Amino acid sequence: MAIPQPYLLFLGDVTDPLAAKTARGIHVWRPEQCVGQNRLPNCTVSLGLEDLDIDIAVARGAKTLVLGTANAGGFLPEHWLDRVRSAIRAGMNVASGLHQRLTDIPELAALATEFQVELFDIRHMRPALPVGNGKWRSGKRVLTVGTDCSVGKMYTSLALEAAMRKRGMKTDFRATGQTGILVAGEGIAIDAVIADFIAGAAEALSPANEPDHWDIIEGQGSLYHPSYAGVSLGLLHGAQPHWLVMCHELGRQHTRHLPHHPLVSLEDCVQANLQASRVTSADVQLAGFAINTSNVSEEKAREYCRQVATQFGVPATDPVRFGIEAIATLLNERG
């Protein structure tokens, strides 16, 4: 299953810049796959891309209209439908990260069949999967893990892919969440698979590869998150990582959405992740830390990263502020 690229990014008529997070992520990481943006009259958010009508976008090669904004409740508003219809009639596939399925709207499903295009409901795609088997496979794998949800695992994975490719390393980002899947054009929404198949999904996502090929696997959740740790552990086992990159947000006091649940210490979190990884990857190592330091001054951020690097003996950086070169270098040198 691959979502045909390049994309036309549909922003609807949103006014909250945060609502366009997915579209922005695609544009930041795959600008060459974004032909332009398409907006409704009252939209106040822009990605800085050229505004293109459906027909012009198709003429410029756009293969898929991406519904790249989140909507309250995850529903497709009635007044967005016309644009979706036009895209289908113009021969474009449509990809959506909304809760409501495009394929559940009979009119769109019929139209897609008529015009021979595909509808991709990212959140709901469940490929037929085997259960995991834990057998060792060739190729190198890095998994981003975290002290919590929403601490920058996707950003870190994509930044690492870019830095490693710049060094000439054969590297592929492997997506496990919906924005990541749209960025990569493929992947598995790992939190949407049936529980029995989490590890199997991670194995299928990062199959055996050439010995010098690197998969950078997007982590999800945290072993210490009371809601999602099962997903994190299955992903950890299936990924069989040679290296872990620990993602963290400086100053976060409690687990996201759970004010009663204090955040784990970096030390406990690193130990638990290494220990759990050893079940399928005996020689797993920590490659470094990617820390979101946006809450403090640059000086304080540097000081904190230095302190973490000293404590654990591996690079620690804020990939947004300071780049991720140190971790890419370590992986390049130590293989």
Added chain:
Amino acid sequence: MAIPQPYLLFLGDVTDPLAAKTARGIHVWRPEQCVGQNRLPNCTVSLGLEDLDIDIAVARGAKTLVLGTANAGGFLPEHWLDRVRSAIRAGMNVASGLHQRLTDIPELAALATEFQVELFDIRHMRPALPVGNGKWRSGKRVLTVGTDCSVGKMYTSLALEAAMRKRGMKTDFRATGQTGILVAGEGIAIDAVIADFIAGAAEALSPANEPDHWDIIEGQGSLYHPSYAGVSLGLLHGAQPHWLVMCHELGRQHTRHLPHHPLVSLEDCVQANLQASRVTSADVQLAGFAINTSNVSEEKAREYCRQVATQFGVPATDPVRFGIEAIATLLNERG
């Protein structure tokens, strides 16, 4: 969702006693809920229950026909269908643990609607669930965990329920697998929920209760099983156990179905389970060991249990050979 009891246990025409494992489990643990058995002419397996025709079973109060035998491939054989039809026409619900869904057979679905009975596809029941929140709730909870799959977690849970009830403790078995669900008449097949909801399912399964009420929650898989550990961890977090009972098979060399994967040591497994449990249950403790010793002599079994009990300072027993009184006593005394 509760499966109406008592049951008529349908054995089909199986000839392999192991194929009737589910039916046997129901009969062993809930004899009072088994009105009788129903077999096809060539069936060589018996539970020792009275053979009853559909009509007689209904007259004696049977509410649900249980397809209690596994079939190669998990399909419902054509020549079993007649008996299922008769049951529906006689007003019985039908519960199945087969992969193939009863509700996917249009004729049965229509018949069930006509006769106002329900079809229960145990493997596929997915109640609408919230994600887990890890908030502390009242009541006492025991979770059975294990070094592997198929080491007796269900048996141990049910044996413990029986032993605690005998002591007058308010106790409920909480089922997470299909046989357990048929025994209890309710539960959640935890390996069949969407990955994001594993912990939420476990929380829903063992809700807040009276302070002196005990839930005995049926564990699944193992934190060290490369295929299913995600399920085990989500269940562990959602269960919020006060006590763990570690289940193990003496002499098992490798993880079930994975000959390349050696079994974890009891010590590592206990430590990992306690550590992971503390994420949602700070004061979790080990209540004891339930060990399947069927591969060795009774003398050797006693010696091994003694040795484990000494090493860990808690009771260790084979619940089939020696009962589970020691663990029930510990829970009763230490609360």
